[in-house]
Amino acid sequence: MKARLFPLLMILVLVVSGCGGKDKASDVDxxxxxxxxxxxxxxxxxxxPIAPEAVxxxxxxxxxxxxxxxxxxGDVVPAEELAVLKCKSAxxxxxxxxxLDQRLDNLKTAFExxxxxxxxxxxxxxxxxxxxxxxxxxxxxxxxQKTVEQLLx
Amino acid sequence: MRVRKxxxxxxxxxxxxxxxxxxxxxxxxxxxxxxxxxxxxxxAGSQTDTVRYSIGPSSPDLxxxxxxxxxxxxxxSLSQMPSTSSFEAEPSALPGDANFSSSQEEVPDxxxxxxxxxxxxxxxxxxxxxxxxxxxxxxxxxxxxxxAYNIANNxxxxxxxxxxxxxxxxxxxxxxxxxxxxxxxxxAKAYGQRSKVYIMLGGNGLWQDKDGFIAxxxxxxxAVKTQYPGAVIYIQSMTPVARGVEAKYPSxxxxxxxxxxAAIARLAKDNKLPFVNxxxxxxxxxxxxxxxxxxxxxxxxxxxxxxxxxxxxSHTK
Numbered sequence: 415m416k417a418r419l420f421p422l423l424m425i426l427v428l429v430v431s432g433c434g435g436k437d438k439a440s441d442v443d444x445x446x447x448x449x450x451x452x453x454x455x456x457x458x459x460x461x462x463p464i465a466p467e468a469v470x471x472x473x474x475x476x477x478x479x480x481x482x483x484x485x486x487x488g489d490v491v492p493a494e495e496l497a498v499l500k501c502k503s504a505x506x507x508x509x510x511x512x513x514l515d516q517r518l519d520n521l522k523t524a525f526e527x528x529x530x531x532x533x534x535x536x537x538x539x540x541x542x543x544x545x546x547x548x549x550x551x552x553x554x555x556x557x558x559q560k561t562v563e564q565l566l567x
Numbered sequence: 568m569r570v571r572k573x574x575x576x577x578x579x580x581x582x583x584x585x586x587x588x589x590x591x592x593x594x595x596x597x598x599x600x601x602x603x604x605x606x607x608x609x610x611a612g613s614q615t616d617t618v619r620y621s622i623g624p625s626s627p628d629l630x631x632x633x634x635x636x637x638x639x640x641x642x643x644s645l646s647q648m649p650s651t652s653s654f655e656a657e658p659s660a661l662p663g664d665a666n667f668s669s670s671q672e673e674v675p676d677x678x679x680x681x682x683x684x685x686x687x688x689x690x691x692x693x694x695x696x697x698x699x700x701x702x703x704x705x706x707x708x709x710x711x712x713x714x715a716y717n718i719a720n721n722x723x724x725x726x727x728x729x730x731x732x733x734x735x736x737x738x739x740x741x742x743x744x745x746x747x748x749x750x751x752x753x754x755a756k757a758y759g760q761r762s763k764v765y766i767m768l769g770g771n772g773l774w775q776d777k778d779g780f781i782a783x784x785x786x787x788x789x790a791v792k793t794q795y796p797g798a799v800i801y802i803q804s805m806t807p808v809a810r811g812v813e814a815k816y817p818s819x820x821x822x823x824x825x826x827x828x829a830a831i832a833r834l835a836k837d838n839k840l841p842f843v844n845x846x847x848x849x850x851x852x853x854x855x856x857x858x859x860x861x862x863x864x865x866x867x868x869x870x871x872x873x874x875x876x877x878x879x880x881s882h883t884k
Contacts, residue, residue, distance in 0.1 A: 459862065462869070465717045471724075474744045488715035489866040490708045490728060491815075520742045524728040528708075528771075 440545040442566070444498035447549070448483035450565050451496055455540075456555040459494045461485035473497065473517055478509040493525055493532035495552040503546050510548035514541065517550070542566050682854055684804070684832045687844040693881040696721060702763035705751055705791070706730065707771050709806060709866060716869040718876055723758040725751045731771035732783035736790055752794055764795050765879070767803040767845070769827055770865065774818040781830050788838060799884055802835040803843045804828045806875070807850035809857075812864030819865060821855060841884045848878035 452461065464472060464484045472486060478501045485496040497517070499510040518539060525532045540551035540558045544566045551558050699722035704710055710726035713719060727740035730751060734740075739748035768787070772780050791800060805824050813820050828846055835842035849871055851857045860868045867875070 462715065464715070465720060467720055468714045468717065470744075471711075471714050474742075486715055488712050488869060489862045490711065491863050491866065516742075516746065523748070524740075528729050 440500075440547050442498075442500065442544075442547045444481045444483040444500050444547070447547075447565060448485060448496055448498050451498075451549070451551060451562060452485065454561050454565070455496075455551060455553055455558045457494050457496075457553055458492050459487035459489060461494060461496055462488050473513060475499070475513060476509060478502075478506045479513070491529055491532065492554075493521060493529070493535055493552055495521075495550065497550040499548050501546045507543055507546055507548055510546075511541075511543060514548060514550045521552075681852065682844070682847040682850055684829065684842065684844050686836050686842060687832065688801070688841045688882040688884060690881055691883050694883055695880070696876075698880065698883065699763070701761055702765060703755055703758055703761040703795075704765045704767070705735075705755070706765075706767040709770060710767055712867060712869075712872050716872050718869075718872045723755070723761065725755045725758075727751065729771055730768065731775075732768050732780055732787055733772055733775060735768065735783075735787045752790055755794070760798075761795055762798050764791055764798050764800045765803055765843075766791065766800065767805065769805040769824075769831060770816075770819060773820075773823045773827060777827060777830050780827060781834055784831065784834055785838075788834070788840075800840050801843050801879075801884070802831060802838075802840050804831060804846040806867065806871075807846050807854060807856045809861050809864035810855050812856075815863050816865055825854065843879060843882050845875055845878055848874055 462485060464486055469475060469482075469484060473482075473484060475482060479499050480502055481500040483496075483498045487494050495517075497514060499513060501507060501510055518536060521536045522533065525536060535552045535554060540549070540553065540562055542549045542559070542562045547566065549562055549566065551562060555561075696719060699719050703723040704713055704726065706713075706724075706726040707730040708726070708728040710724060711728065713722075713724045713726070725741065729738075730740055735751055737750070739750050739753075741749050741751060741754035743749060743754075766788075768784065769780070772783070775783070788800070788802075805828055808816075808819055808821055808824055810821070824846075828844075832842045832844075846854075849856065849867070856864065856867075856871075860871050862868075
């Protein structure tokens, strides 16, 4: 009986000790990742960072977002953009994606009667999510999806 | 008599082994947790629960310190550095940053007087950016640049792609956090009463006949007057457009902008409201947006927003 119990107890101990700490969380720095994306993905526009007090004009960030880096095209056209959002843990990442979905919906509405040709980018966004980080890129660069996935590996 | 020796209890060894295992696991677990927390507190700073604003490379369209169109001292700068009271920000190169350097070619001087409009607001003593503390700007996609380029983060700006005189009152352009949209005037209520209102509309309405355009603009003006009784309401001209802009925006031509600006100036005069001729601050000798200052011939580069606001600061009522 004891012989059978001992291995089970060992397994229990190992499982408990392995569960130390928080949920799996990436140590990605949104600012650094955004810099790399800006360097490696082709954009026609000069994207500019949004100031914190202005971000709500473009993105409705919730308390779930712990860090972010967002770049927009101040010239409006072309509809290029970059957003890297981070939350505490992978459990919350669906909320980040909802924020990005909302932004895309607003962009579609804004451009459909304004510059409909920009809808190609907006309807085919680069979306990459890993652990607690969600990325949105709007660009005509056909390799952007692969590039961002590589950067987030 | 046979003495039966007591056999050593195997259970003792088992318990000892288990105890050692548990102790080892506990030490490992505690150590890992402490290490993780130590790393987190070092990398994220002391405010681990605060949103951290991460910034990347600088924006190459921004003006350098030496240019005459720029404020002379950082204190006089329209654009203030974003507040970091609730965000952790790395050193940035946002518009107005004194450390920023420009890679743009020199922009030709604009001509004042050539495109003046009778009755426009005359040159006045230059005010500083605090003049816009109690102002609100309404406009279309061109005005969104005020916020995008952080030109005047002390002011309110309610603008959106597509806003035009015939839609400003009826179309909900401004997204809300709850997922809906509201009109610009509805969205503006969040900023409370303002003492100065700046309006710049027209670029999205040039397809309309002039009479209809002006009639709709009047309706918007009436609504603004109702919402901001007692405020100084500045009617701004449309901004100039580049040569060939109609290739991208078929209803937008240089000639139409000039004609409709004249009509807007008359509207301002009829309403006894100040007309601010931003057009003359931004155009070249022939009334066009100079080459290289607009990616699409219509929207402005960051530098031209500074020119725009410099003009506003020296043309107040």
